[in-house]
Amino acid sequence: MLRLASLALFLVIWLVGTFALGERKLPGPPAVAATIVAEARSGALFANVGITLVRVVLAFVLAMAIGSALGLLMGRNRVADRLGDLWLVVLLNLPALVIIVLAYVWLGLTEVAAVAAVAVNKLPNTIVTVREGARALDRGLDEMGRVFAFSRWKKLRHIVLPQLAPYLAAAMR
DSSP states (O other): OHHHHHHHHHHHHHHHHHHHHOTTTSOOHHHHHHHHHHHHHHTHHHHHHHHHHHHHHHHHHHHHHHHHHHHHHHHHOHHHHHHHHHHHHHHHHSOHHHHHHHHHHHHOSSHHHHHHHHHHHHHHHHHHHHHHHHHTSOHHHHHHHHHTTOOHHHHIIIIIHHHHHHHHHHHHO
16 A cells, blocks of 8 residues: 555656656656657567667676676685775775766777676676675585595586575575
C-alpha cells in the first residue's frame, strides 16, 4: 500500500513540476507515456533498448573479467596488492560522473567510451570483492593441489574457483 502511495506522490510532484515549469521544460506523465507508446510502435524504442543492453553486457563482462583477474592477483600476491591498493582507493572514491566525463574526453563520444566508463565504474567493487575472496582461500586445499601436482589450470578450476564462487556472485550484483 505504501508503495502505491509513494508512486502516487511521485506522479503528483511530477504534475506540479510540469505545471510550474511548463510542458517544454518538464513534460508531464501523459506526454511521456504517449511518446513511449509512439516510439514502441515505430520500433525505435526496442532498437535503442537493445543497443543499451549490449553496452551494459559488454561493460559487465569486461569489469568482471578484468576485476576478477586483478582481485585474484591482489589477493594472492602482496606486491601486487601494494601496487594496486592506492589505485583501487582512488577508483572507489571517484564519482561515476567524473569517470564518464574522462572517458568521453579521452576516447571521444564513442561506443568504446560508453562501455569503458561503465566498466571502469564497476571495476573497483569487483576487485575488492574478489580480492577478499582470494585472501580467504583455504591454504590447506592449495597445499593439497601442490602435493597432487595439479597444473595451474586444474588448481584454478578445481580449488580456487569453487571457493571464489560466492565472492564472484557477490561481485556480480
